[in-house]
Amino acid sequence: MQFNSYIFILCFLPLSLIGYFSFRHFAKDKLALGYLLLMSLWFYGYFNPSYLLVICSSILVNFTLSKCMLSIEKAPGDNQKRKALLVLGLLFNVGLIFYFKYYDFFIENINSLFKSDFNLKNIVLPLGISFFTFQQISFIVDAYKGKTKDYSFLEYALFVAYFPQLVAGPIVLHSELIPQFRDEKKHRLNYENLSRGIIIFTRGLAKKMLIADMFGGAVDYGFTVAGTIAVGEGALTRPEILIVMLSYTFQIYFDFSGYSDMAIGLGKMFNFEITRNFNSPYKAISVADFWKRWHMTLTRFLTTYIYIPLGGNRKGKVRTYINTMIVFLISGIWHGANWTFILWGVLHGLGQCFNKLFHGVYENVNGACGKIGKGVIRVFSWIITFIFLNFTWLLFRADSTTQWIQIIKRLGVLNLDVRNDLISSFRIPKLSYLYGVLGLPNSDAYVLGTGCIFAMIFAIILCLCVKNNTEREIKLNRVSLITTWALLIICIVSMSSISTFLYFNF
Amino acid sequence: MTAKKWFFTSLILTVLSLLLIGGVVFFVDPFFHYRAPNEKFFYKLYDERSQNDGITRNFDYDAIITGTSMAENFNATQFDRGMDVTTIKVPYSGATYKEIDDNLERAFDSGHNIKYVLRPLDYSLLVRDKDELRLDMGEYPVWLTNDNVLDDVKYLLNKDVISRYALPALAGFFMGRDGGHTSFDEYCYTGTNAKYGKEYVLMGQGKYKRPKKVHEPAKEELEMLAGNIEQNVVSLARQHPETTFIYFFPPYSMAYFGDLMEEADLDKMLYYKAYAIDKMLECDNIHIYSFTMHTDITADISRYRDQAHYDPNVNMTIMDLIMDGEKSGVSEDRITSENIDSYLEAEKELLKNFDYNSLLD
Numbered sequence: 001m002q003f004n005s006y007i008f009i010l011c012f013l014p015l016s017l018i019g020y021f022s023f024r025h026f027a028k029d030k031l032a033l034g035y036l037l038l039m040s041l042w043f044y045g046y047f048n049p050s051y052l053l054v055i056c057s058s059i060l061v062n063f064t065l066s067k068c069m070l071s072i073e074k075a076p077g078d079n080q081k082r083k084a085l086l087v088l089g090l091l092f093n094v095g096l097i098f099y100f101k102y103y104d105f106f107i108e109n110i111n112s113l114f115k116s117d118f119n120l121k122n123i124v125l126p127l128g129i130s131f132f133t134f135q136q137i138s139f140i141v142d143a144y145k146g147k148t149k150d151y152s153f154l155e156y157a158l159f160v161a162y163f164p165q166l167v168a169g170p171i172v173l174h175s176e177l178i179p180q181f182r183d184e185k186k187h188r189l190n191y192e193n194l195s196r197g198i199i200i201f202t203r204g205l206a207k208k209m210l211i212a213d214m215f216g217g218a219v220d221y222g223f224t225v226a227g228t229i230a231v232g233e234g235a236l237t238r239p240e241i242l243i244v245m246l247s248y249t250f251q252i253y254f255d256f257s258g259y260s261d262m263a264i265g266l267g268k269m270f271n272f273e274i275t276r277n278f279n280s281p282y283k284a285i286s287v288a289d290f291w292k293r294w295h296m297t298l299t300r301f302l303t304t305y306i307y308i309p310l311g312g313n314r315k316g317k318v319r320t321y322i323n324t325m326i327v328f329l330i331s332g333i334w335h336g337a338n339w340t341f342i343l344w345g346v347l348h349g350l351g352q353c354f355n356k357l358f359h360g361v362y363e364n365v366n367g368a369c370g371k372i373g374k375g376v377i378r379v380f381s382w383i384i385t386f387i388f389l390n391f392t393w394l395l396f397r398a399d400s401t402t403q404w405i406q407i408i409k410r411l412g413v414l415n416l417d418v419r420n421d422l423i424s425s426f427r428i429p430k431l432s433y434l435y436g437v438l439g440l441p442n443s444d445a446y447v448l449g450t451g452c453i454f455a456m457i458f459a460i461i462l463c464l465c466v467k468n469n470t471e472r473e474i475k476l477n478r479v480s481l482i483t484t485w486a487l488l489i490i491c492i493v494s495m496s497s498i499s500t501f502l503y504f505n506f
Numbered sequence: 507m508t509a510k511k512w513f514f515t516s517l518i519l520t521v522l523s524l525l526l527i528g529g530v531v532f533f534v535d536p537f538f539h540y541r542a543p544n545e546k547f548f549y550k551l552y553d554e555r556s557q558n559d560g561i562t563r564n565f566d567y568d569a570i571i572t573g574t575s576m577a578e579n580f581n582a583t584q585f586d587r588g589m590d591v592t593t594i595k596v597p598y599s600g601a602t603y604k605e606i607d608d609n610l611e612r613a614f615d616s617g618h619n620i621k622y623v624l625r626p627l628d629y630s631l632l633v634r635d636k637d638e639l640r641l642d643m644g645e646y647p648v649w650l651t652n653d654n655v656l657d658d659v660k661y662l663l664n665k666d667v668i669s670r671y672a673l674p675a676l677a678g679f680f681m682g683r684d685g686g687h688t689s690f691d692e693y694c695y696t697g698t699n700a701k702y703g704k705e706y707v708l709m710g711q712g713k714y715k716r717p718k719k720v721h722e723p724a725k726e727e728l729e730m731l732a733g734n735i736e737q738n739v740v741s742l743a744r745q746h747p748e749t750t751f752i753y754f755f756p757p758y759s760m761a762y763f764g765d766l767m768e769e770a771d772l773d774k775m776l777y778y779k780a781y782a783i784d785k786m787l788e789c790d791n792i793h794i795y796s797f798t799m800h801t802d803i804t805a806d807i808s809r810y811r812d813q814a815h816y817d818p819n820v821n822m823t824i825m826d827l828i829m830d831g832e833k834s835g836v837s838e839d840r841i842t843s844e845n846i847d848s849y850l851e852a853e854k855e856l857l858k859n860f861d862y863n864s865l866l867d
Contacts, residue, residue: 190509485516493664
């Protein structure tokens with residue numbers, strides 16, 4: 001079930017809230033958690049009921065392993081068994097994600113490398129498997145370190161399956177969520193939290209539906225063209241590539257951060273604080289800065305459970321760079337089974353290493369400059385970082401590394417045409433009529449071009465000049481009431497539209 | 507404002523707004539999902555795949571013009587006058603036979619006594635899986651055609667339905683506009699803005715070359731054709747002997763057949779056409795027309811906007827020819843059990859020996 005669906009907003013969410021707080025009201029705490037777990041499983045199974053088998057077995061295995069570790073802890077001196085259980089847990093989790101996410105990719109590469117003919121399994125990837133697997137890896141590692149408490153199965157299962165963060169994160173730690181299930185102060189319906197949760201959820205919904213999907217129209221069209229006509233007449237032109245590239249940069253941010261906002265808002269409605277995942281990432285002035293702001297819970301996971309155990313920066317400069325590259329390689333692989341993601345991870349790793357390498361020089365130059373000089377350096381750093389992000393996002397979205405290279409090469413071909421179909425999602429209603437009244441050219445090209453420019457400016461202002469939803473003070477007043485109500489209604493009626501049929505021949 | 511007040515105010519506002527929007531759509535019902543058009547409103551007919559189902563189920567008529575874009579430029583009033591019927595035009599641009607047949611079934615299931623069905627049979631869609639739908643064209647509004655009441659939320663709370671159809675109909679009412687709907691002559695009409703001419707039809711076409719070998723009919727294709735014709739063309743006619751099903755092979759241009767010839771598929775297509783006609787002739791209430799022999803149309807490529815799409819005057823001509831045939835019972839363009847062999851032989855002779863390069867002059 002998607003957050004931006006009628007069934008979620010009009011049925012699932014009200015039922016979840018009413019049921020959960022009813023059980024809490026009558027002090028049926030176990031029933032409340034059980035109810036929320038069942039609702040979360042319904043939420044997950046709605047995508048595809050067979051997914052339930054995967055998540056349930058994953059929860060069972062990890063919980064059993066953690067319990068075994070806990071029982072061994074009570075018999076001191078038996079660390080080997082605990083280590084074996086940890087290895088078993090890691091193998092299980094990595095094996096699960098490998099099988100569902102990378103098996104076919106692995107076989108494809110084997111076949112291509114050795115000219116072999118192993119069959120592909122065409123496995124359906126269970127949604128959110130990357131998130132709940134990482135969440136459970138962190139739990140298993142913490143169990144090994146003795147950092148977990150004696151959680152009940154219900155608490156653990158709900159921690160993994162809790163619907164707001166199940167499909168697209170944030171990657172929440174057990175120590176952040178399970179104590180909140182137990183906190184009695186959070187058991188009663190709280191109108192402050194409920195209202196603020198609705199505001200944050202609605203803002204996230206609007207980010208996803210009204211902004212990200214608008215840019216998504218241009219991105220989908222652009223990559224359809226790139227996929228059918230890679231080079232020559234009819235291929236993407238220079239301005240079209242720039243539009244597609246910027247559009248995807250904005251789409252992925254508003255989509256993902258919108259989703260995280262919705263998760264945070266939903267958590268708040270149930271009185272739970274869900275970890276923040278974004279901190280205005282496009283304000284970053286270096287790749288290192290970007291990763292402190294983008295998908296922060298993934299960065300935290302990779303730092304805590306991979307970078308630091310590898311030695312972090314404690315084993316000399318060369319090892320620091322190697323560790324950094326390993327972390328970003330894993331990050332790339334985690335994002336998807338395609339060489340595009342791996343190369344994307346490597347490029348970000350190199351960017352991070354570059355930042356580390358020249359950090360001292362940067363500090364010295366920056367320190368020697370006056371206020372204006374510092375400002376110029378800051379702007380320059382931002383521009384370089386933003387360009388780097390745009391090109392690497394283009395790779396992230398491309399179907400293959402070849403396609404990415406072809407698109408970048410097309411930037412060298414001088415053709416300034418822009419197809420109306422590419423920018424049709426930026427249409428501003430009645431603008432053509434307004435242009436006509438004002439005596440301005442009101443052809444589709446002008447109207448859509450204006451819409452496209454407005455959309456880009458609007459997005460960049462939102463990214464750079466507006467505070468985060470988590471930073472802004474949320475006031476419960478008439479303004480927030482009217483804006484939330486209006487945005488919610490617009491989003492709900494935008495969930496369905498009349499599909500434009502693309503081919504009109506025959 | 508207290509949090510409790512904020513919450514309940516927002517909840518009430520949201521619920522009331524959604525009820526209002528859903529209520530307006532339900533009351534105006536611009537896609538005729540629940541009932542026939544309200545005489546007080548003027549309804550814009552524009553979106554074939556969203557509105558045809560409601561038109562088919564809830565309008566009052568006894569003749570249907572359906573099919574693909576080959577039927578879009580027919581004048582329903584011409585058929586009304588000629589055959590003394592009340593006609594709706596419900597074409598589906600680009601549709602497979604399955605989609606068109608599904609809609610015809612809805613027409614009969616909704617209790618209409620239909621005298622005539624006028625429908626083109628596109629050559630290009632003959633050999634398709636019997637259940638194929640054009641999923642490449644966009645998302646089908648299945649929420650209008652399925653019987654799941656819960657799915658109606660996608661109709662009642664739909665930004666396009668409310669903003670492009672329901673509110674304009676309401677606004678028209680308050681501004682004193684007379685009730686009614688876009689006429690079936692205008693609905694789906696694509697003749698106004700289309701550009702016709704040789705340069706569009708023959709774009710990128712070099713000299714036609716005769717192939718060295720021709721392709722034979724393939725077993726899988728024949729099975730597909732048989733399934734498609736039986737399920738989506740003949741079956742409904744067999745169930746409704748009271749209705750006359752007028753099926754016609756549209757006059758695609760000679761450029762289309764030239765292309766088939768060049769790709770070595772012409773013989774195969776003629777074989778498939780013959781098979782389809784053979785099956786259709788098993789039903790007395792299917793009347794088959796074909797216009798390939800009208801070279802005054804098919805060889806005059808200035809009347810086309812591409813290899814297949816002819817100008818609206820061709821629609822008028824073929825409708826006149828069909829109506830004359832129906833009324834008199836005699837037509838050179840109708841294929842019957844008596845003339846099938848001679849017609850197909852003459853057609854084959856024409857298409858195989860036609861000087862396609864003369865189109866390039």
